[in-house]
Amino acid sequence: MLTEIMDREFVYSGHVGCPGCGATIAMRFVLKALGEKTIMVLPACCWSVITGPYPLSALKIPVIHAAFETGGATASGVRAALDMMGDTETTVLTWAGDGGTFDIGFQALSGAVERNENFLYVCYDNEAYMNTGIQRSSSTPYGAWTTTTTGQDWKRLRKKNIVEVLVAHRIPYVATASIAFPDDLLRKTQKARETKGSKFIHIYASCPTGWRIPSEMSVKIARMAVQTNIFPLYEVEDGRKYTINYKPKEYLVREYFKLQGRFKHLTDQDLDQIQQMVNEDWELLLHKAGDRS
Amino acid sequence: MNEAKNPNPLFMPITYLTTESNKTGSWRFLHPQYDEKTSPCSVACPAGEDIARIEMLASQGLFKEAWETILRENPFPSVCGRVCFHPCEGQCNRRELDMAVAIHSLERFLADTAIRYGIKPVLEKRPSQKQRIAVIGAGPAGLSAAWFLSMLGYACHVFEASAEAGGVLRWGIPLYRLPLNALLHDIQQVEAQGVTIYTGKPVSPDVLEIMKKDYDAVFIGCGHGRGMSMNVPGEDLKEVSEGLDFLRKLREGETPPCQGVSAIIGGGNTAIDVARSVVRLGGKALLLYRRRRQDMPALELEVEMALEEGVKLQELVAPAAVARDEDQVVLTLQEMKIAGDEGGRARVAPDEGKTRKVRIDRIFKAIGAQADEPRHQPPAGDEGLLSLSHTVLVRGNQGPVMVFGGDLTNETKSVVHAVASGKEAAMALDTLFREGFEAIVPKLEACRVGEGPSLSMEIYMGGQRRLRNPHVVRYEEINTDYFGFIPRVIQPRLLKEERVQSFEEIDLKISANLAMKESERCFNCGLCNQCDNCFIYCPDTSVMRDKDHQGRHINYDYCKGCGLCVVECPRNAMSLREEES
Numbered sequence: 001m002l003t004e005i006m007d008r009e010f011v012y013s014g015h016v017g018c019p020g021c022g023a024t025i026a027m028r029f030v031l032k033a034l035g036e037k038t039i040m041v042l043p044a045c046c047w048s049v050i051t052g053p054y055p056l057s058a059l060k061i062p063v064i065h066a067a068f069e070t071g072g073a074t075a076s077g078v079r080a081a082l083d084m085m086g087d088t089e090t091t092v093l094t095w096a097g098d099g100g101t102f103d104i105g106f107q108a109l110s111g112a113v114e115r116n117e118n119f120l121y122v123c124y125d126n127e128a129y130m131n132t133g134i135q136r137s138s139s140t141p142y143g144a145w146t147t148t149t150t151g152q153d154w155k156r157l158r159k160k161n162i163v164e165v166l167v168a169h170r171i172p173y174v175a176t177a178s179i180a181f182p183d184d185l186l187r188k189t190q191k192a193r194e195t196k197g198s199k200f201i202h203i204y205a206s207c208p209t210g211w212r213i214p215s216e217m218s219v220k221i222a223r224m225a226v227q228t229n230i231f232p233l234y235e236v237e238d239g240r241k242y243t244i245n246y247k248p249k250e251y252l253v254r255e256y257f258k259l260q261g262r263f264k265h266l267t268d269q270d271l272d273q274i275q276q277m278v279n280e281d282w283e284l285l286l287h288k289a290g291d292r293s
Numbered sequence: 294m295n296e297a298k299n300p301n302p303l304f305m306p307i308t309y310l311t312t313e314s315n316k317t318g319s320w321r322f323l324h325p326q327y328d329e330k331t332s333p334c335s336v337a338c339p340a341g342e343d344i345a346r347i348e349m350l351a352s353q354g355l356f357k358e359a360w361e362t363i364l365r366e367n368p369f370p371s372v373c374g375r376v377c378f379h380p381c382e383g384q385c386n387r388r389e390l391d392m393a394v395a396i397h398s399l400e401r402f403l404a405d406t407a408i409r410y411g412i413k414p415v416l417e418k419r420p421s422q423k424q425r426i427a428v429i430g431a432g433p434a435g436l437s438a439a440w441f442l443s444m445l446g447y448a449c450h451v452f453e454a455s456a457e458a459g460g461v462l463r464w465g466i467p468l469y470r471l472p473l474n475a476l477l478h479d480i481q482q483v484e485a486q487g488v489t490i491y492t493g494k495p496v497s498p499d500v501l502e503i504m505k506k507d508y509d510a511v512f513i514g515c516g517h518g519r520g521m522s523m524n525v526p527g528e529d530l531k532e533v534s535e536g537l538d539f540l541r542k543l544r545e546g547e548t549p550p551c552q553g554v555s556a557i558i559g560g561g562n563t564a565i566d567v568a569r570s571v572v573r574l575g576g577k578a579l580l581l582y583r584r585r586r587q588d589m590p591a592l593e594l595e596v597e598m599a600l601e602e603g604v605k606l607q608e609l610v611a612p613a614a615v616a617r618d619e620d621q622v623v624l625t626l627q628e629m630k631i632a633g634d635e636g637g638r639a640r641v642a643p644d645e646g647k648t649r650k651v652r653i654d655r656i657f658k659a660i661g662a663q664a665d666e667p668r669h670q671p672p673a674g675d676e677g678l679l680s681l682s683h684t685v686l687v688r689g690n691q692g693p694v695m696v697f698g699g700d701l702t703n704e705t706k707s708v709v710h711a712v713a714s715g716k717e718a719a720m721a722l723d724t725l726f727r728e729g730f731e732a733i734v735p736k737l738e739a740c741r742v743g744e745g746p747s748l749s750m751e752i753y754m755g756g757q758r759r760l761r762n763p764h765v766v767r768y769e770e771i772n773t774d775y776f777g778f779i780p781r782v783i784q785p786r787l788l789k790e791e792r793v794q795s796f797e798e799i800d801l802k803i804s805a806n807l808a809m810k811e812s813e814r815c816f817n818c819g820l821c822n823q824c825d826n827c828f829i830y831c832p833d834t835s836v837m838r839d840k841d842h843q844g845r846h847i848n849y850d851y852c853k854g855c856g857l858c859v860v861e862c863p864r865n866a867m868s869l870r871e872e873e874s
Binding site: 006007009011012013014015016017019020021022024025028051052054055056057058179182208214215216217218219220223 | 306307308309310311312313314315316317320774825828829830832833834835838848850851853854855856857859860861869
């Protein structure tokens with residue numbers, strides 16, 4: 001990692017993110033990689049709150065607060081305006097949560113990338129609507145408790161595979177990244193900045209409050225998600241060329257699940273079933289990457 | 294639409310202040326802080342070497358600084374890198390992940406590198422003091438005492454009976470374990486520090502009396518050079534001799550006769566040294582030990598190599614009688630049986646009625662040693678005596694204070710324990726001169742490494758190391774996510790066929806590349822190596838860079854106390870405390 005990149009800072013102290021917030025770590029990394037020539041479009045999400053009440057801002061770059069469902073559309077407009085002004089250098093970044101990406105902002109995102117708008121869409125994924133009170137989203141994983149999937153009614157549906165949805169749009173660059181792997185995250189963000197067209201990075205950003213984990217464990221949990229293949233690190237170029245960036249040893253998913261309060265109701269059978277689902281997804285990814293014939 | 298003519302311009306709220314006015318530090322109820330701790334290896338090292346830091350410097354290619362860090366606690370890196378029994382490696386936290394760091398190989402590498410490039414160490418030295426100190430015996434204990442005393446500003450004169458300095462290192466360890474130049478370099482290092490060594494100067498009781506008038510203190514470290522008696526009939530036959538005397542003759546350049554079979558009695562390193570030397574001189578060596586192989590005090594690796602080289606071992610036998618039979622000797626052996634356990638080793642007793650005889654050509658005794666003369670021992674009784682962990686201080690009514698050290702007072706007789714005793718003597722004398730007799734014990738207590746028995750001269754002299762938390766880092770406190778499996782360096786050695794041909798050093802050098810790789814395996818338990826994880830992962834941008842030795846500090850105006858920095862510190866160099874209200 002280049003020290004001068006790691007050393008620059010675009011997030012002020014004093015923001016109101018929860019202690020141990022993974023989304024804030026993700027923001028720090030992405031802005032370090034993109035630099036000051038960046039305009040951010042911020043649909044409703046945790047970060048709309050984290051950045052502080054009017055007239056404060058926790059970010060050193062221009063930010064446009066946008067409506068929940070408009071991340072893709074607003075970014076398209078900002079890009080068009082910049083292009084008209086002859087500014088092709090500035091990166092347009094949409095910074096959205098999983099709700100604003102997987103669910104509410106989905107059509108605007110799909111439309112923008114279908115047009116191959118020249119912008120970078122980052123989804124920081126904390127696997128539920130966290131700032132409104134931990135309601136389930138289509139990103140909430142199988143087995144999770146949320147305030148809308150309580151008790152024995154825990155979520156029994158799989159998490160939407162948003163990366164594959166974006167890959168299906170055949171855009172130039174789609175990648176997953178994790179706050180626990182800064183080198184990889186910074187490299188992918190820089191690669192996205194240098195790629196023309198629509199880019200999508202899916203960042204795994206743990207949420208101590210919503211996941212019922214101690215604040216000091218948020219990076220550890222994010223690392224375990226990668227180590228257990230629950231959240232593999234890979235990138236896809238032009239919708240075809242898959243590269244897996246990290247091949248973990250055979251860690252068991254139960255190690256990851258048993259550390260989190262949102263999964264504490266799961267039985268051994270449930271965990272075995274989840275292990276099978278994770279293995280299946282991993283095998284599928286290996287096939288796509290050409291590591292299995 | 295023309296903006297200028299629009300009577301109702303678009304209202305767009307724009308932020309104009311930063312969140313820095315929001316002091317989120319008020320949320321905090323846990324308080325992270327930089328808190329360097331103590332590594333288990335440094336506690337296990339009798340000389341208290343700052344091993345975690347030595348390896349950190351070595352991994353950064355700072356070989357000179359790493360070597361100087363050894364020298365602050367031990368003037369014999371070249372020697373100890375070769376012959377020390379490295380208890381440090383036995384406590385290395387890395388053992389739980391894969392294998393211990395090869396600390397002794399790295400120590401030797403650093404010393405070899407310093408020799409090769411003729412590096413002169415730059416070490417802190419106190420201004421000159423008025424007191425003069427005499428040291429009797431230029432073995433590892435005496436030279437260490439002189440080294441540390443001269444660091445503390447005292448003029449030291451070392452008196453050695455033999456023709457050359459080094460003591461047991463010069464006369465008692467075979468060249469294949471400790472080549473002469475390795476030893477000479479460390480001794481020259483001590484002299485370069487300002488110590489004067491007088492060789493060929495035995496100190497008789499009369500000379501000692503004169504000395505007492507000239508010096509403010511006398512350190513006595515004459516070592517254990519006289520063999521013990523087996524107390525069996527026939528022991529005084531000329532075919533029975535001392536293993537230590539045999540080794541000494543070898544190191545003096547003689548080639549003592551070794552044809553036929555030599556029996557060596559004992560299970561310590563001296564016994565192994567004699568047996569392996571006999572093999573190298575073309576003889577056959579029969580090692581006789583009263584307990585079992587696993588009970589031997591000798592280093593396991595030494596025993597293993599000895600057996601590879603053709604030394605024969607008979608366990609559970611004790612000598613009962615020696616008799617001459619024509620030009621050979623017959624040794625009667627009493628067979629022993631295991632009669633219990635004694636601190637992890639077998640306790641043995643004679644298996645009554647079971648004896649056997651072996652015909653051999655000579656016998657070497659290596660069953661332990663004692664002081665050459667009773668006057669070398671500290672006096673009995675408690676009057677005016679201060680018994681410390683490695684030394685005994687004797688304060689007479691008149692005349693200078695006497696300090697007994699090295700093998701004379703150490704429970705474990707090893708080179709590194711001798712170094713520990715020299716260091717303890719230096720600290721005790723300095724405290725005595727500056728603050729008085731009563732201050733010695735509390736002062737030494739304050740210089741312990743962790744809560745263990747080892748002492749640190751760097752702590753004594755007020756170095757950075759004194760700021761460390763004495764808590765000894767445990768394996769569970771290391772964040773092993775940051776350390777993958779890396780095999781330990783394989784020490785290159787001569788083949789056994791090459792070994793038995795000569796007294797060439799067996800352990801070969803390792804390259805700088807290998808040494809750096811090996812030192813990178815070190816967890817640096819409890820030390821900050823500036824990895825920057827605390828800065829990288831802070832969600833609150835509250836770890837700030839600065840220019841002090843830590844390189845960074847926590848901005849408590851904003852730190853919310855999430856604890857991420859503490860958990861993501863790979864080396865446990867941070868702590869989380871409850872906030873004081």
